[in-house]
Amino acid sequence: MTSDRPRILYVSDLAYDARGRRYCDEDIYLTSRLRAAFGLAICHPLDARALMPDFDLVVVRNSGPVLGYQAEYQAFRAAAGETGARVFTELTGKGDAAGKQYLIDLFAQGYPVIPTVDRPGEIDRLPASEKYVVKPKYGADSVGLTVVDRAGLPRLDHPDLLVQPHVDFTYEVSFYYLDHDFQYALYAPRPDRRWELEPYEPDEADLAFAQRFIDWNDIDHGIQRVDACRTRDGALLLVELEDLNPYLSLDRIDADTRDRFVAAMTTSLTRLSDKPRGSRSGKPIRPA
CATH class of the missing domain: 3.40.50 (Rossmann fold)
Structure with a gap:
């Protein structure tokens, strides 16, 4: 060197x-x-x-x-x-670098995120759903993710798991940032093929949505990826704020x-x- x-x-x-x-x-x-x-x-x-x-x-x-x-x-x-x-x-980030507790916290604060709780006693705070997604707070790449019906939730009482309703969405979209600056966006037009990504042209509302989480995280230097899903009514919901090691799909x-x-x-x-x-x-x- x-x-x-x-x-x-x-x-x-x-x-x-x-x-x-x-x-x-x-x-x-x-x-x-x-x-x-x-x-x-x-x-x-x-x-x-x-x-x-x-x-x-x-x-x-x-x-x-x-x-x-x-x-x-x-x-x-x-x-x-x-x-x-x-x-x-930088390691001061409040997103995935510190686990997924932020999804629970942001949901409680009224941010546009997939509704998330981590205690079976709080399931009633979630929208009614036929299926629920259960995943570890420190997971990534769907490691440890399971889908269960409501009857299966009591068997999964564990402090390092979080629970979300199974959201019916039209597609997933990711916004890639370097420091505080938007770089590009990609989306998966077919929900069953998450990693078949295509370029996505965000509008002002899309960028305002993503920037809200970038500003909340308040990282001075580094790479962040805001993962969201587009619901059937056209809204965006945060899926993850990846600020540890986001794959860039370059x-x-x-x-x-x-x-x-x-x-x-x-x-x-x-x-x-x-x-x-x-x-x-x-x-x-x-x-x-």
Whole structure:
């Protein structure tokens, strides 16, 4: 690595087996582009805590669900907070990086999210539904997700599970942001083929919806993906605010959009590398 360039520890599980996608291809592409501006090494998420003191920046990308290594992930977050490591996406986020408790909290506060509770005694707060989606608070990529009828809910009383009604929607759409800036949007026109994504042109109302959650999360630097579903009555509801390691589906956008994204990411990382090590944003790293 060239010594006068910022050094990036790029965190990725290159062997992670995702349904319908090859996460490693995206990371191979991104690292090949970022090497033009940074010295760079790739490591597995389980090695990140030990290796990060030797690097200027830690970029967490397609590192897989933390459900399988929760203790190690919490230790990484704690070490990053103690040392003031520059982590991209920053760890102060209130979305998936800290688990899915935010869905419960936002629903209680009246935000446009899929109704969500985590206690069987609160099921009556949800709209009536023939089926319910139950998933772990620290899951991703549908790991641990089950669909049950109402009679099956009492058997799933567990503090790390959340419950949502099975929403009838017309399509899912994702809005991709870098820092606070919108980059592009993709959608799955066929609900039964979630990862067959196509470019989506958002209108002002769509962008206002997504920006509301970006502003709420208040992240200074990093990548965020706002996942939403379009209900039968035309409304958008938040499905997830992914601020840990959102897959970017860069192979689904055109070359010019991809180049603009890489340029914006390079600028953001360069700006982050200029911050003194150990500088604080004034926002705490939330417990995961």
